[in-house]
Amino acid sequence: MEKYLPDIYQKSIYTIDYSKLLSRGIKCILFDLDNTLVPTHENEAPTKAKDLIISLKQKGFKVLIFSNSPKRRVKKFQKYFGLDAIHFACKPFQNKFKKAIKDTGYNLNEIAIIGDQILTDVAGGNKAGITTILVNPISNKGHLFFKVGRFIERKKIKKLRDKDLFCKGRYYD
Numbered sequence: 669m670e671k672y673l674p675d676i677y678q679k680s681i682y683t684i685d686y687s688k689l690l691s692r693g694i695k696c697i698l699f700d701l702d703n704t705l706v707p708t709h710e711n712e713a714p715t716k717a718k719d720l721i722i723s724l725k726q727k728g729f730k731v732l733i734f735s736n737s738p739k740r741r742v743k744k745f746q747k748y749f750g751l752d753a754i755h756f757a758c759k760p761f762q763n764k765f766k767k768a769i770k771d772t773g774y775n776l777n778e779i780a781i782i783g784d785q786i787l788t789d790v791a792g793g794n795k796a797g798i799t800t801i802l803v804n805p806i807s808n809k810g811h812l813f814f815k816v817g818r819f820i821e822r823k824k825i826k827k828l829r830d831k832d833l834f835c836k837g838r839y840y841d
């Protein structure tokens with residue numbers, strides 16, 4: 669299996685077919701925070717993100733924020749969205765993945781992660797054995813560390829593209 673290849677690739681969290689996820693047996697969604705649910709450099713979440721979270725809960729999903737960001741930032745959005753959250757998740761490392769998965773009480777095939785980065789969200793989710801969903805980042809702004817990550821990511825994406833497994837903008841589910 670390709671470590672960096674997502675199971676599903678969509679333009680944004682708003683173009684994912686959540687009913688299809690339900691029919692695949694997904695019951696629990698781990699949401700990356702920055703650049704997936706909210707723009708990295710903003711302190712306000714879009715109203716439509718909250719509407720989406722509410723509709724997912726109504727559909728019966730268990731939803732969690734699973735973020736590498738520090739506690740202060742995650743707490744703020746956790747409150748806003750009314751969700752359980754794990755901060756400083758250290759994705760792609762497995763410690764908090766394992767703990768989060770165990771704490772949900774769901775089986776691996778019932779859990780999906782949605783995120784904007786293949787190096788953290790997809791690689792970590794694949795390693796953990798859950799369904800991985802990649803979306804395009806909301807914003808391209810970022811500090812240096814972020815840019816370095818993006819540079820490495822572009823190289824991984826190029827490798828996948830050379831094998832004709834993945835192409836930016838060619839969505840699938």
Ligand SMILES: [Mg+2]
Nearest residue numbers: 700702703784
């Ligand atoms: Mg992110």
